[in-house]
Amino acid sequence: MYEKIIPPTEGSRITFENGEPQVPDNPIIPFIRGDGTGVDIWPAAQKVFDAAVAKAYGGQRQIVWFKVYAGDEACELYGTYQYLPEDTLAAIREYGVAIKGPLTTPVGGGIRSLNVALRQIFDLYACIRPCKYYAGTPSPHKTPEKLDVIIYRENTEDIYLGIEWKQGSEVGDRLIKILNEDLIPATPEHGKKRIPLDSGIGIKPISKTGSQRLVRRAIRHALRLPKNKQMVTLVHKGNIMKYTEGAFRDWGYELATSEFRAECITERESWILGNKEKNPDLSIEDNARMIDPGYDALTAEKKAQICDEVQSVLDAIWDTHGSGQWKDKIMVNDRIADSIFQQIQTRPDEYSILATMNLNGDYLSDAAAAVVGGLGMGPGANIGDSAAIFEATHGTAPKHAGLDRINPGSVILSGVMMLEYMGWQEAADLIKKGIGGAISAGEVTYDLARLMEPPVEPLKCSEFADAIIRHF
Numbered sequence: 015m016y017e018k019i020i021p022p023t024e025g026s027r028i029t030f031e032n033g034e035p036q037v038p039d040n041p042i043i044p045f046i047r048g049d050g051t052g053v054d055i056w057p058a059a060q061k062v063f064d065a066a067v068a069k070a071y072g073g074q075r076q077i078v079w080f081k082v083y084a085g086d087e088a089c090e091l092y093g094t095y096q097y098l099p100e101d102t103l104a105a106i107r108e109y110g111v112a113i114k115g116p117l118t119t120p121v122g123g124g125i126r127s128l129n130v131a132l133r134q135i136f137d138l139y140a141c142i143r144p145c146k147y148y149a150g151t152p153s154p155h156k157t158p159e160k161l162d163v164i165i166y167r168e169n170t171e172d173i174y175l176g177i178e179w180k181q182g183s184e185v186g187d188r189l190i191k192i193l194n195e196d197l198i199p200a201t202p203e204h205g206k207k208r209i210p211l212d213s214g215i216g217i218k219p220i221s222k223t224g225s226q227r228l229v230r231r232a233i234r235h236a237l238r239l240p241k242n243k244q245m246v247t248l249v250h251k252g253n254i255m256k257y258t259e260g261a262f263r264d265w266g267y268e269l270a271t272s273e274f275r276a277e278c279i280t281e282r283e284s285w286i287l288g289n290k291e292k293n294p295d296l297s298i299e300d301n302a303r304m305i306d307p308g309y310d311a312l313t314a315e316k317k318a319q320i321c322d323e324v325q326s327v328l329d330a331i332w333d334t335h336g337s338g339q340w341k342d343k344i345m346v347n348d349r350i351a352d353s354i355f356q357q358i359q360t361r362p363d364e365y366s367i368l369a370t371m372n373l374n375g376d377y378l379s380d381a382a383a384a385v386v387g388g389l390g391m392g393p394g395a396n397i398g399d400s401a402a403i404f405e406a407t408h409g410t411a412p413k414h415a416g417l418d419r420i421n422p423g424s425v426i427l428s429g430v431m432m433l434e435y436m437g438w439q440e441a442a443d444l445i446k447k448g449i450g451g452a453i454s455a456g457e458v459t460y461d462l463a464r465l466m467e468p469p470v471e472p473l474k475c476s477e478f479a480d481a482i483i484r485h486f
């Protein structure tokens with residue numbers, strides 16, 4: 015079945031039922047070491063996972079690791095340009111849950127991202143990146159403990175679909191000609207706009223299906239959180255990209271107010287209900303004026319639309335959500351993408367789950383990780399309905415590769431997410447305890463050491479792993 019790898023003779027497969035993993039006591043888990051700092055991080059992380067599982071279950075449970083290849087290491091074994099061999103895909107398909115180190119993607123030309131390819135091949139449509147503060151972690155931010163968000167990033171489409179044409183390419187030039195001469199003039203709202211002839215062109219597809227399945231997972235996650243964290247914020251740049259990012263917002267609200275009607279309230283609905291609760295005799299028009307501060311300057315048609323909205327919300331959900339009942343529901347709101355970057359710094363505690371499209375989530379997850387201590391503390395999971403691959407938010411950090419210096423924390427915390435996904439909470443908790451203990455004792459790698467006051471001597475990558483195990 016495999017060309018160059020041999021599966022372990024012991025261990026069993028993780029299977030999926032209704033999108034949920036069914037985990038035996040000795041699951042076979044494929045891992046990709048990764049390029050660049052993967053050589054440092056992976057052995058450190060694996061040591062921590064094995065120690066935690068051994069301590070938590072005293073031999074009753076064990077992960078059976080299966081080394082598979084991608085990136086530079088794959089080319090060494092399988093030959094030039096064999097960056098993502100069929101063996102690796104077959105192993106992940108067979109065993110369902112995998113974990114990986116970072117893989118290099120060249121800028122400009124060269125191969126397209128292997129990381130993105132894996133997400134698309136296995137339809138791992140939700141990229142989940144929690145950004146939570148570990149006590150004692152040094153941070154460039156004054157109040158990092160106030161940030162506790164989980165980024166739910168759509169993981170398969172947007173510009174990451176990779177449909178683009180180089181400037182000057184034959185097809186790209188043809189496309190620009192068709193757009194300039196036919197499609198743009200046929201769309202009156204585009205007026206006299208034309209695409210400069212020396213442009214590269216990229217396509218940004220945002221589908222209703224892709225958006226809604228992501229938001230569905232985000233809302234389901236919110237349902238499992240404590241009441242004060244039951245919020246989902248739809249992040250978008252819909253004021254500029256109306257039919258892609260704006261549509262993501264609209265489809266998100268549509269899903270929340272149809273599939274999750276009993277469980278959700280939108281921010282705007284909460285204002286309408288709240289206004290009526292404070293003043294039961296409030297007229298529809300006065301309520302409309304209160305939810306839209308620019309109401310009096312609007313055209314008659316727009317005013318009528320807002321009054322209709324107020325009336326329909328009251329008709330539809332006053333009985334089920336009114337009289338304060340909405341305060342127990344999941345709050346669904348939306349924020350424009352640039353604004354959320356400052357909001358996670360100025361009002362971090364007002365957010366919980368941030369549901370984003372692919373590119374916005376990529377940017378936002380690095381920024382949010384920085385608030386809670388940096389990319390060395392940014393874990394992630396790519397989840398689909400029949401497979402999952404866990405990986406850190408960061409990349410290969412090439413200047414640190416092979417120096418036994420980099421922080422393995424993000425891959426270790428990605429492993430914590432994997433253990434939790436598998437239902438192995440005891441092992442996950444031990445690792446979290448170990449990380450907390452090591453940080454509190456000032457036993458940290460260079461990235462955290464340089465932020466600590468007073469400064470501490472940094473540990474090596476491998477020493478940090480040992481410190482985590484000591485603090486279990």
Ligand SMILES: NC(=O)C1=CN([C@@H]2O[C@H](COP(=O)(O)OP(=O)(O)OC[C@H]3O[C@@H](n4cnc5c(N)ncnc54)[C@H](OP(=O)(O)O)[C@@H]3O)[C@@H](O)[C@H]2O)C=CC1
Binds near residue numbers: 120461
């Ligand atoms: N999922 C994946 O596999 C990803 C792959 N990539 C790929 O990685 C390559 C390099 O990307 P680049 O833009 O340099 O981004 P990286 O995330 O690899 O590194 C940027 C900087 O972030 C800090 N950093 C990264 N990882 C860690 C860590 N584990 N511990 C502490 N600090 C860390 C370092 O900062 P400092 O030097 O200041 O300490 C590092 O120089 C590219 O080819 C990119 O495409 C990028 C992101 C994700």
Ligand SMILES: O=C(O)CCC(=O)C(=O)O
Binds near residue numbers: 117118128
């Ligand atoms: O695939 C890559 O090289 C970069 C991906 C990335 O930055 C991410 O997923 O956060």
Ligand SMILES: [Mg+2]
Binds near residue numbers: 376377380407
């Ligand atoms: Mg990124």
